[in-house]
Each structure stands twice: as C-alpha cells, then as structure tokens.
Amino acid sequence: MSTELDLSRRSFLLTSSLIGSAFVLGFHLPANAANTPDTEINAWIVISADDTVTIRVAHSEMGQGSFTALTMLVAEELNADWSKVKAAFVDPRENITRKKIYGSMSTIASNAVRKSQEYLRNAGASAREMLLSAAAQKWKVPANECVATRGVITHTPSKRTLSYGAVAAAAAKLTPPEKVTLKDPVTWTIAGKPTKRLDIPDKVHAKPIYAIDVVLPDMLHAAIVQCPVFGGKLRSYDESSLRNHKGITKVVPLENAVAVIGESYWQAQRAAKALAITWDEGANADVSSAGIATFIDNGLAQAEAPSARNDGDTKGALAKAAKVVEATYRVPFLSHAPMETQNATLRFNPDGTVDVWAPTQNTEAVMSTVAKIAGIDPLKVTVHITYSGGGFGRRYGPFGTSDYLEQATKIAMAVDKPVKMIWSREEDIQHDYYRPVSAAKFTAGLDTAGNLVAWNTRISGHSLLSMGNPAAIKNNMDEGFLIAFTDNPYAVENLHLDYAMRNTPIPVGYWRSTHHSQNGYFRECFFDEIARAAGQDPYEYRRKYLAKAPKQLAVLDTVAKAIGWDTPAPKGIFRGIAQVDAYESFVATAVEISLNADGTPRVHRVISAIDCGTVVNPDSTRSQMEGSVVWALTAGLYDQITIKNGRVEQGNFDTYPMLRLADMPEVEIHLVPSGGFFGGVGEPGAAAVMPAVCNAMLAATGKPVRELPVIKHNAATA
Amino acid sequence: MITLKINGQDHNVDVEPDMPLLWVLRDKLGMTGTKFGCGIAQCGACTVQINGVATRSCVTPAAAVVGAEIKTIEALTDSGNSVIQKAWIDHEVPQCGYCQPGMMMAADALLKDNPHPTDEDINAAITNICRCGTYPRVRKAIHAAANNT
Ligand code: FES
Ligand code: FES
Numbered sequence: 001m002s003t004e005l006d007l008s009r010r011s012f013l014l015t016s017s018l019i020g021s022a023f024v025l026g027f028h029l030p031a032n033a034a035n036t037p038d039t040e041i042n043a044w045i046v047i048s049a050d051d052t053v054t055i056r057v058a059h060s061e062m063g064q065g066s067f068t069a070l071t072m073l074v075a076e077e078l079n080a081d082w083s084k085v086k087a088a089f090v091d092p093r094e095n096i097t098r099k100k101i102y103g104s105m106s107t108i109a110s111n112a113v114r115k116s117q118e119y120l121r122n123a124g125a126s127a128r129e130m131l132l133s134a135a136a137q138k139w140k141v142p143a144n145e146c147v148a149t150r151g152v153i154t155h156t157p158s159k160r161t162l163s164y165g166a167v168a169a170a171a172a173k174l175t176p177p178e179k180v181t182l183k184d185p186v187t188w189t190i191a192g193k194p195t196k197r198l199d200i201p202d203k204v205h206a207k208p209i210y211a212i213d214v215v216l217p218d219m220l221h222a223a224i225v226q227c228p229v230f231g232g233k234l235r236s237y238d239e240s241s242l243r244n245h246k247g248i249t250k251v252v253p254l255e256n257a258v259a260v261i262g263e264s265y266w267q268a269q270r271a272a273k274a275l276a277i278t279w280d281e282g283a284n285a286d287v288s289s290a291g292i293a294t295f296i297d298n299g300l301a302q303a304e305a306p307s308a309r310n311d312g313d314t315k316g317a318l319a320k321a322a323k324v325v326e327a328t329y330r331v332p333f334l335s336h337a338p339m340e341t342q343n344a345t346l347r348f349n350p351d352g353t354v355d356v357w358a359p360t361q362n363t364e365a366v367m368s369t370v371a372k373i374a375g376i377d378p379l380k381v382t383v384h385i386t387y388s389g390g391g392f393g394r395r396y397g398p399f400g401t402s403d404y405l406e407q408a409t410k411i412a413m414a415v416d417k418p419v420k421m422i423w424s425r426e427e428d429i430q431h432d433y434y435r436p437v438s439a440a441k442f443t444a445g446l447d448t449a450g451n452l453v454a455w456n457t458r459i460s461g462h463s464l465l466s467m468g469n470p471a472a473i474k475n476n477m478d479e480g481f482l483i484a485f486t487d488n489p490y491a492v493e494n495l496h497l498d499y500a501m502r503n504t505p506i507p508v509g510y511w512r513s514t515h516h517s518q519n520g521y522f523r524e525c526f527f528d529e530i531a532r533a534a535g536q537d538p539y540e541y542r543r544k545y546l547a548k549a550p551k552q553l554a555v556l557d558t559v560a561k562a563i564g565w566d567t568p569a570p571k572g573i574f575r576g577i578a579q580v581d582a583y584e585s586f587v588a589t590a591v592e593i594s595l596n597a598d599g600t601p602r603v604h605r606v607i608s609a610i611d612c613g614t615v616v617n618p619d620s621t622r623s624q625m626e627g628s629v630v631w632a633l634t635a636g637l638y639d640q641i642t643i644k645n646g647r648v649e650q651g652n653f654d655t656y657p658m659l660r661l662a663d664m665p666e667v668e669i670h671l672v673p674s675g676g677f678f679g680g681v682g683e684p685g686a687a688a689v690m691p692a693v694c695n696a697m698l699a700a701t702g703k704p705v706r707e708l709p710v711i712k713h714n715a716a717t718a
Numbered sequence: 719m720i721t722l723k724i725n726g727q728d729h730n731v732d733v734e735p736d737m738p739l740l741w742v743l744r745d746k747l748g749m750t751g752t753k754f755g756c757g758i759a760q761c762g763a764c765t766v767q768i769n770g771v772a773t774r775s776c777v778t779p780a781a782a783v784v785g786a787e788i789k790t791i792e793a794l795t796d797s798g799n800s801v802i803q804k805a806w807i808d809h810e811v812p813q814c815g816y817c818q819p820g821m822m823m824a825a826d827a828l829l830k831d832n833p834h835p836t837d838e839d840i841n842a843a844i845t846n847i848c849r850c851g852t853y854p855r856v857r858k859a860i861h862a863a864a865n866n867t
Contacts, residue, residue: 063814063850196810203815204806206751206791210816213750221745246734265754266741267734339755339763339816339849389753389816390849425756619810623855627813630851653760653847662841664853 039168041130042176043101044074044123047168051151053080058090058102059112060361061199062338062391063627064682065620066112068197072616073117076191077124077183080164081151087198089385092364096378106362108396108510110583110680113616117678118182125180127171134171135162185614185675194619199387211357211386212343212422219345220249222411222421223269226257226431229281229646230505234258241276251275252414259411265422284505284646292437292504292643293330299460299500300328300441306477308486312494317454321445325533327526328442330707331518332640334435334511335648335656340389341428344408346370347418353380355418358405359388361395369402373409392631393510394432403431426651433509434641436462438481440522445494450534452545454494457485459522462508463501464515476501484519484580484687489552490527490545506643512631513686516582521636521708524578524691529704538695539565539577551611551674552579555588558609558670563590573604576696580687585612585679589629589688591665593696599714601697603633603663608685609670613677621681625669628685634659636690637710720784724749725793735781740764742780743790751791751819755847762846765820766790772827772843791819794826802826805863813850821846825860834864 038048046054055074061067071087074080095102103116128148135153136143139160146155151164185192202209227233233256242248242260247267252259258277262268299305318324344358354374360366363383371378388395408421423431438461445454463478477499479486485497511517531541539560546553556579560566569575572594579588592605606629615621638657642649650656694705705713719732722742731746743749743766755763757776764776767789794800799807802822812818821844828835828843835843840860848856 063812065813196807199815200807200810200812203812203818204803204822205795206819208750210753212754215748215750264733264737264741264745266737266745269757337849339753339761339814339847341754388814390814392849422754425758623810623813623852626854627851630848630853652758653756654758658761658847658849659851659853660847661844661853661856664857667854 037169039172041127041168041172042123043098044120045078045127047164049165049168051081051084051163051165053078053085053151053164054088055085056090057087058095058105059116060107060363060388060391062107062359062361062388062395064112064624065197065617066107067199068195069113069616069620070116070120071198072191072195073113073120074124076188077121078128079148079150080190082190082195084151089363092367092383093379093381095364105364106396107391108361108393109514110682110684114584114678114680121182122180125182126176129177129180130171130174131164131167133174134167138162138167138170191616192614192618195617197617197620203387209387210340210389211345211359212340212389214345214357214384214420216345216347216418219418219420220261220263220415221265221268222259222261222408222419223265223272224257224259224407224421224423224427225272225275225277226427227279227281228430229279229285230287230507231284232256232282232646233280235278235280237278238276241274242271245271245274250415252411254407254410257407259407259421261411261415261419265420269424281646287505287646288644289642292506295504296330296437296439296460296502299502300439300458302500305458305498305500306475307496307498308477308479308482309495309497311492311496314454314456314494314496317494318443318445318456321453322448323446323533325444325446325530326442327529327704327706328439329522329525330439331437331521332642332708333437333506333508334635334639335429335432335641335650336390336392336394336511337429337656337658338388338390338392338394341425342394342404342423343421344405345418345420346408346412348374348412352376353382355382355384357384357386358408359386359391359395361388361391361393365402366405369405370409373406374413392512393514396510425653429650429652429656430648433467433507435511435517436464436508437504438462438518440526442526444526444530446530446534450536452490452492452530452534455492456496458498458500459485460500460502462504462506464508464510466501466503467508481515482519483515484523487581488523489549489581491548492545505646513582513628513683516580516683516687517632517635520578520580520582520687521691521694524580524688525694525698525704525706528576528695528698532698542577542579551586552581554674555579555586555609555611555672558672559588559590559607562607562609562668562670563592563605565590574696574700576692576694576699578688578691578695580684582684582687583680584677585610585681585684587684587688589692591689591692591696593693593700595697595700599701599717600710601637601693603665603693605666605668606689607668607670608688609672610681610685611672611674612679612681612684613673613675615671615673618671621671622669624681625685626667628683629667629689630659630664632686632689633693636693636708640709640712720780722780722783722788723786724788725790725796731780733780736779739766739775739778739780739783739788743775749790749792751795753816753819755817755820760847761817761820762824763817763820765823765846767823767827770827770830772824791823794822800826801863801866802829805859805866809855809859809862811852811855811859813852817846817848817850821848821856825856825863828860829864835860
C-alpha cells in the first residue's frame with residue numbers, strides 16, 4: 001500500500017556517473033545526458049559537449065542561499081552562460097581521494113562565500129583561460145585575439161566562434177595558468193546581480209529534498225528517548241511495558257538513550273514515550289539554572305581574571321572619573337530548533353557499503369562519523385546530499401553532527417533493514433548544543449564634560465572553545481568568546497577587558513551569530529547607558545567614538561537617516577539604534593517600538609543596513625538579513641533554556657515560543673557594500689537587532705534592559 | 719482498513735484509527751510534502767486542507783477524516799504552478815524551505831476563503847512558524863497571489 005519513491009532514480013538525487021560521484025540536486029539532466037561526454041576542466045567545473053556547465057559546491061545549503069551564490073562566483077569568472085549552468089554538491093569522498101582539493105566542507109560562521117570566494121573565483125578564471133587557449137590553438141591564432149562571452153569564444157578578427165562544449169576536451173588537457181587576474185566586481189554580469197536561487201523551485205513544489213523525506217524499500221522507523229539529564233546513562237528498561245503496542249519491531253539500548261523501532265514513526269514514537277526506563281542520572285542530577293547563575297556571577301565577582309585587552313590605565317582613569325556608570329548584563333542558554341528536527345536514515349548494503357541521508361552543515365563529518373561508528377572505510381559511505389531544513393550551527397561537525405548520526409548508525413547496525421531515525425521536537429530542544437550562558441559586568445568612567453575616559457569589561461560565561469577544541473585553550477582564555485570587545489571599535493583611551501571562564505555541565509555550541517548574539521547586546525546596550533549618563537544622544541555619542549571607524553559609521557548613518565533619527569518619533573513610538581561588526585561585515589539596526597500595557601515592547605519597524613563589502617546575490621542577502629531580524633527578535637523577546645534537576649525545562653514550541661507573522665515588524669534592509677572585501681551575510685544581521693530594541697525600551701522607560709529575554713526583564717521589573 | 723480521499727483519489731490504508739493523518743501521508747503513502755515540525759499543533763509544517771479548511775495533520779486522527787476531502791501540497795504542485803506557488807517563486811519566499819508546504823497550504827486556504835485578505839486577515843490566518851524568518855515575504859507573496867486571482 002505504500003508508494004516507494006526510489007530516490008536514486010529521481011531528480012532528487014540524480015547521479016550522473018559521468019560527473020564522477022557528484023550529486024546533482026534539484027536539476028534534471030538533459031535527455032541526452034547519458035551520451036554527452038562530460039569534461040572536467042578542474043575540480044570545480046565540468047563542461048558537457050552540449051555546453052552545459054556543472055559547477056560543484058562543497059558547502060551545505062540550509063536556506064542561506066550559498067548553493068546559488070557560490071555557483072554564481074565561479075560562473076562569473078568563467079564567463080559562462082548562466083542559463084546553461086547547473087550546480088552539484090561535491091561528494092565528500094572526493095575530498096579524501098583528491099586530497100582535500102575541496103578544502104573545508106564545513107558550513108559555519110557565515111563562511112561559505114567569505115572563506116571560499118577566492119579559490120572558487122580562481123577556479124573559474126583558470127578554466128576560462130584554458131578554454132580560450134584551447135580555442136586559440138584550434139584556430140592557430142594568438143589567444144589574446146580571442147574573447148569569451150556567455151559560454152562562447154570568439155576570434156575577434158575573423159568573427160569565428162566556438163562554444164565551451166566544443167573545446168572543453170582540448171582545454172582539459174592544457175596546463176592550468178600559473179596566475180590569473182580576477183575581475184573587478186564592478187564589471188560583473190552574473191555575480192552581484194539579483195539571481196533566482198537554484199533551490200527555490202524544488203522547495204516550492206515540495207519535492208523530497210530533505211533527509212527526513214527519504215523513503216526506502218522495507219524501511220523501518222526509529223524514535224528515541226535520551227537520558228533527560230545531561231551526562232546521564234541508561235540503566236535499564238522494561239520491554240513488557242510495550243506489550244500492547246502495535247507495529248513495534250525492536251527496542252535498541254544505547255549508552256544514554258533507548259531507540260524504539262517500528263513500522264511507522266508514529267508507532268515508534270508512541271511506544272518510546274510509553275517505555276518504562278530507568279536512568280542513571282549521574283553527576284548532574286541537581287544542576288539548576290539558579291546554581292548556574294550563581295556560578296556565572298561568581299565569575300563576575302572574582303578579583304582577577306586573564307585579560308584580553310589592557311589599553312592605558314583603566315583603574316587609574318576610573319578612580320579619577322567625574323562619573324562612573326556600572327551595569328551587569330545577562331543572557332540565557334538558547335536552543336537552535338531548526339524546523340527539520342535531527343534525523344538520519346541509514347542503509348547497510350550486502351557489499352559492505354552504507355548509504356546515509358542526514359541534514360547537516362558538513363557532509364564530510366557525516367561520512368566520517370558513520371565510518372567511525374560502523375568501523376568501515378569512509379570511502380564505503382555514500383552521503384546522499386540533501387537540503388537541510390535549517391541548521392543555524394546545530395548541525396556543524398564534528399560535535400554538532402555526531403550525536404544524532406552516531407545514534408542512527410548504531411540503530412541501523414542493530415537491525416537488518418534500512419532505518420530512519422527522527423528526533424521528536426522535545427528531544428531536539430532538550431538535547432541541543434546551546435548558545436552559552438554568559439554575563440558582562442561593566443564599569444565606565446566619564447569626565448566632567450561627559451567624555452568617555454575609561455571602560456572596564458568583565459565577561460563570565462561558558463567557553464565554546466572548551467567544547468570544540470579544549471586543547472587550544474591557553475591561560476583559561478577563549479578570545480572568541482570576547483569578540484565585539486577585543487575589537488571594540490569605540491575609541492576609548494583606557495580600556496580593560498578580561499574573562500572568567502565558567503564552564504557548566506550543559507553542552508554548548510555554535511548558534512546563528514554565536515558570540516555576537518550576546519556581546520553585541522551587552523556592548524551596545526551599555527553604550528546607551530553611558531550616553532545617557534553623559535546626557536547625550538546615543539546616535540551622536542556613537543558617532544563621536546566611531547570617528548575613526550568609517551565602515552561602522554557608514555552603516556550607522558544609513559539606518560539613522562532611514563528611520564528619521566533627526567526628527568521626533570510619533571507619539572508613543574520610541575527609537576533605538578545599535579551597530580555591530582561580525583564575520584567581516586558591518587551592520588547597524590534602528591527600530592521603532594511602542595510599549596504594550598504590560599510593558600513588553602511591540603516592535604513596529606526594523607531598519608537594518610549591511611556592508612558586506614561585496615554583494616554576491618542581492619536578493620539572498622536581503623533575505624538573510626530579514627531572517628536575521630526574526631532570529632534575533634524570537635530569542636531576545638521570548639526565549640530561554642532553563643535547567644532544573646539537570647534537565648531542560650522547555651520542550652516544544654509551546655514552551656520555547658517562536659515569533660509569528662502577526663508579531664512581525666515592518667522590515668527594511670539597506671545594502672551598502674563598500675567594496676574590496678567579502679563579509680558574511682547569514683549571521684551579522686542578527687547581532688544589532690536586540691540591542692536596538694532594548695535601547696528603544698530604555699528610551700521609553702528610562703530603565704535599561706539588562707537581561708534577556710525581554711519577557712524575563714519585564715517580569716523582574718513589573 | 720480505512721479509505722481516505724486525498725487529492726481526489728481514494729486510498730485504502732491499513733492503519734490504527736488514531737494514527738495522525740500526517741504519518742499516514744508520510745509513512746504509509748510516501749507523500750512527504752507534508753512536514754513534521756512539532757507534533758502538537760504549534761508550527762503548522764503539517765498543514766493540509768480538510769474540506770478546504772487549513773488543518774494541522776499531526777493532531778488529526780485518520781479516522782476523523784474518513785469521507786472528507788483531504789488536500790495536500792502535492793495537489794497544488796500537480797496542478798502545475800498554482801497561483802500561490804507562482805507568487806512564492808516570484809518573491810523567492812523559501813529559505814531552508816521546510817515550513818513552506820505548510821505555509822502555502824495555509825495561504826491557499828485563506829485565499830479560497832477570502833480572495834483579498836488585509837494584513838490583519840493574514841496575521842490571523844497564518845500562524846505557522848518559520849524558523850528562517852520568511853514572514854515578510856510570505857505576506858508579500860499572499861498579497862501578490864491575491865492580486866493574481
Ligand atoms: S507538526 Fe503539526 S503543527 Fe507542527
Ligand atoms: S524557510 Fe526555513 S523554516 Fe521557513
């Protein structure tokens with residue numbers, strides 16, 4: 001009665017044997033594809049005799065649009081005909097057999113374009129030169145008499161033409177040029193122009209493009225219950241509690257979880273919830289948010305801490321200051337909650353190979369995790385690359401991907417059929433790698449004229465480096481944790497910054513906008529407090545201390561102008577402004593809010609500007625900036641992960657709420673690229689939103705918002 | 719064995735009567751366009767239409783919709799580019815795309831009911847969650863689709 005979709009035969013995962021083992025996702029090869037000889041010009045570019053250009057993408061697509069943006073960059077330098085360009089994901093095995101030719105395949109920290117644009121553009125330019133040379137050799141003319149435009153090479157004096165497909169085979173035999181000159185982005189015709197994203201049609205037509213959609217013959221379904229206490233283990237379970245459950249095939253114990261396998265996910269999940277389980281809760285059974293808060297506060301209070309910046313004489317300047325401003329700011333743990341919960345499907349084949357489908361930000365980590373757990377050569381693991389239903393840092397390898405993949409691999413090893421494991425939303429929210437808790441204690445000094453003369457910052461919080469790469473920690477310092485302060489752009493003569501590392505038993509991880517999510521809020525809100533103490537306008541006061549930071553100043557001015565900062569706000573409307581630079585981009589946000597009767601803010605308008613240096617796909621950049629607004633507002637207004645008895649108290653969207661359309665402010669995005677660099681676009685936009693909102697609340701009430709989420713601040717100050 | 723009329727076609731399925739329609743669609747019929755996001759009627763990723771009304775299939779028992787007209791995202795797609803889908807493509811609405819089948823089913827039901835919704839109507843009808851934050855484009859695309867019908 002079930003409809004089996006053999007995905008390997010559908011456009012979903014169309015494998016072209018001719019393009020090695022790269023998967024073409026979301027594209028239909030032309031009908032004659034099988035007879036079209038394909039030529040690999042270099043690792044990134046394959047040209048078919050029918051002039052189709054296939055560009056390989058090593059990074060994951062989770063909604064951020066880099067599948068298209070990266071393809072545009074290569075196509076631009078290649079002078080390709082965009083209508084004949086297809087994109088294909090790189091099979092991570094190729095990165096082993098070809099000795100890391102694809103570099104890092106991990107998609108994190110807004111790196112996809114930022115970190116790979118140069119080698120990708122070089123690959124495009126190099127291939128273009130090779131195609132030109134091949135045509136010139138065929139015509140026996142000097143290469144500099146030939147030009148390549150939209151996939152066609154023309155010998156200018158004689159007007160003869162050859163298409164890329166016609167010379168691809170000859171070009172591939174040539175030695176790549178040693179050096180190529182990249183185009184000036186002002187001359188771009190593909191990149192930088194609004195371009196329809198390649199992944200949109202399949203998404204709109206609800207094609208089976210996510211890992212969770214895979215359907216295999218004889219496939220079983222697994223649900224999982226993990227020890228609710230972090231670090232706890234499975235002690236025992238009573239299978240007889242499932243006596244009356246239909247459709248259950250097997251119960252599989254794991255070290256810290258139990259999986260129930262059944263004929264449908266619903267049956268498996270129902271049984272998993274009903275299963276009587278005894279946990280060994282381990283050492284963290286009495287961990288609570290209150291205890292963690294004290295632990296973090298002790299970090300703020302301790303006398304000394306390793307410092308990351310020490311300009312001038314902060315202590316001395318504070319002692320002499322006419323006015324001292326002090327404040328402590330706090331943020332909670334936060335969960336990623338991508339719409340597609342963690343899941344993975346594995347099929348162990350009789351020949352010793354394994355097929356795997358899983359949402360990820362790092363297909364290489366999927367391959368290596370499965371290989372490690374199954375004890376097989378990674379080259380025996382076929383990762384079927386899918387789009388990811390969100391990621392936001394949750395599915396970043398190695399630690400962010402390994403948990404659900406390790407489980408799914410062990411589960412599949414325990415049965416002789418393919419298994420799809422899905423985490424319930426509750427499992428997903430309660431077993432995350434959370435945005436770390438942290439707090440900042442500030443002391444700033446003003447002179448009699450209201451000049452900012454000293455700024456002391458103590459940060460206390462759970463180091464991400466301690467999770468990702470503890471060996472890299474020297475002297476208890478994690479400088480990444482202090483970003484936005486280590487590079488504090490406000491010109492202050494006496495500036496001290498130190499860090500009390502306070503690692504909790506709660507797993508932490510990369511969360512869209514990472515440390516900027518809290519540090520942008522801390523810094524920009526405290527800056528408004530300083531301006532207020534100085535009796536000055538927060539925008540003008542920023543301008544004064546950013547005089548030597550033109551990029552920050554430019555985005556700040558853009559949003560101030562757009563919101564009409566120099567004109568009074570309508571009655572009942574309050575404005576706030578903030579600026580942050582992150583992932584090599586510069587952003588500023590200005591907002592307008594009003595206050596609800598209960599004192600919570602109603603956000604009416606959000607205006608954000610970004611200078612990411614060079615815009616690759618304007619519409620995707622806007623869409624990422626819009627999404628960043630929602631990301632920041634959701635967390636900052638509503639969300640916190642709290643701990644009681646070693647377990648997360650929230651479970652689903654009823655207790656971990658999401659902003660919805662009715663609460664959505666009007667959003668206006670300004671792209672103000674200043675050229676000369678490539679900054680990230682997926683995350684920076686999130687950093688300045690909440691400080692702008694909280695600054696507007698300060699303007700409205702005179703009370704600083706020193707704790708997020710705002711609902712918690714409101715509850716505390718009500 | 720129960721019979722469900724999905725997108726105009728009868729399907730006989732051998733399921734427990736309280737199995738939610740979402741899982742009948744996904745695990746029994748291989749119709750994976752309808753998504754799982756929360757399982758508790760919060761997110762709307764699983765939205766289908768029951769007799770034209772946008773309904774969260776994760777909490778709708780199969781037995782409760784026997785005899786009803788069930789419409790899923792596959793019906794929108796099979797009809798070619800529906801007005802909604804065209805607007806979604808024109809405005810490049812999806813980011814990760816995962817919530818979008820549910821969004822489009824909710825929007826399609828809204829427009830059937832109210833061909834020219836105001837912003838307030840949209841706020842009231844579209845309560846689906848989009849973690850990627852496509853709300854501004856969802857709103858624009860609904861207005862565009864309304865002007866196209
Ligand atoms: S899955 Fe049904 S509302 Fe979320
Ligand atoms: S587009 Fe990703 S959840 Fe809506």
